Amino acid sequence: METVIKNESIKSFQSTIRKTEKALAQMTEKSANTNLIKKRLKAFNIGLAVLETLWNDIPHHYTQEEIEEARNVLAGLLPSIETIYRKSKVGSPQKTLLERRIKAMELAVEEIDRHIKPCK
Template sequence: MENVTNGEKLESIKSLQSTIRKLENALSQMTQKGANTTLVKKRLKAVCIGLAMLENVWNQCPHHYTQEDLGKSRNVLAGLLPSIENIYMKSKVGSPQRTLLERRIKALKLAVQAIDEHSITK
């Protein structure tokens, strides 16, 4: 994680914050419609933990998550990557969507790496 520039750190944190807002909006809409929210809740928690871990590594912000929480979140975040990468490959080169997806992929990979590195040190 040493080779991450300040710009990349900022972009990654902003990307995960944006992802959290989108998941919160999806959760709210699905709850109103009475739809099953299990998957969205699981993803929301995983992205929140991923963000907390990046902030822990880069800004020394404390977190309160257990090894079990971290392990589950790591699996959820890693599981999201193939579908996002697939959408990225289909997106138009130079489009805002492609840039957003690029940043989201990088942020998720860094979050998984932060969780992995934290788990190794424990």
């Protein structure tokens, strides 16, 4: 796989994590229910960790069960992100960002499916 795609995917996850952390902080401040956003944030962190482990040999501490749950969260988010992508303006920075985010999540799901054995 191209180094450019790998780098863009890692940067996309890092950006998504930063934005989600900011959103979580705002929601916590407003005493909003944060369960869903915490679950997504964990999935983004695990997706990033899986890619960094496989591509850059950086170890992670996540269990197989956590990785499988993250895979399901990421796969579940793809359809809604793809819908937003289709509605965004051609050539816009948002469309590029969403394109990279979709690719990063797809790659994380694929790598988990390919390299992580399912729990019994």
